[in-house]
Amino acid sequence: MPDPSRLQPSAEAPPDDATAVNALRSAVMRLSRRLKHQRVDESLSPTEMSVLGTLAQCGSATPGELARKEHVQPPSMTRIVALLEAKGLVGLEPHPEDRRQKVVSQTERAEAMLEESRRKRNAWLAELVGKLSEEEWDALRAAAPVLEKLAHL
Secondary structure (H helix, E strand, O other): OOOHHHHOOOOOOOHHHHHHHHHHHHHHHHHHHHHHOOOOOOOOOHHHHHHHHHHHHHOOEOHHHHHHHHOOOHHHHHHHHHHHHHOOOEEEEEOOOOOOOEEEEEOHHHHHHHHHHHHHHHHHHHHHHOOOOHHHHHHHHHHHHHHHHHHHO
């Protein structure tokens, strides 16, 4: 297991580790930006899409729970949920145990839009992967679970 302090730029850090961390950060950010442009509905912000993705992955949640998962302040999440509700992409129901709260759920329209978005992004990424050598694709396939783990640490 690499020592995180070794990966920080310093006089003692092995240059290869710091360079690799920098290259990984840069590549992941660039690929993420390019994937974000492969959207089905241009009227939704990346944040709105992220909230819909969280609902798809985690299920219904209160605005407070969504704010924690999305790392935004609760008032910001309240505004995002209101925008998504106005667009018919989420519904609000009373919380089963605390009537002061609401539970946010995605609608069938949101599910269909997310599925189409996944399809489009997967097709775009598959096209790029098709330009890799077999060895590069093998390495990327092997790295996918590690990248997934990093995304959730």
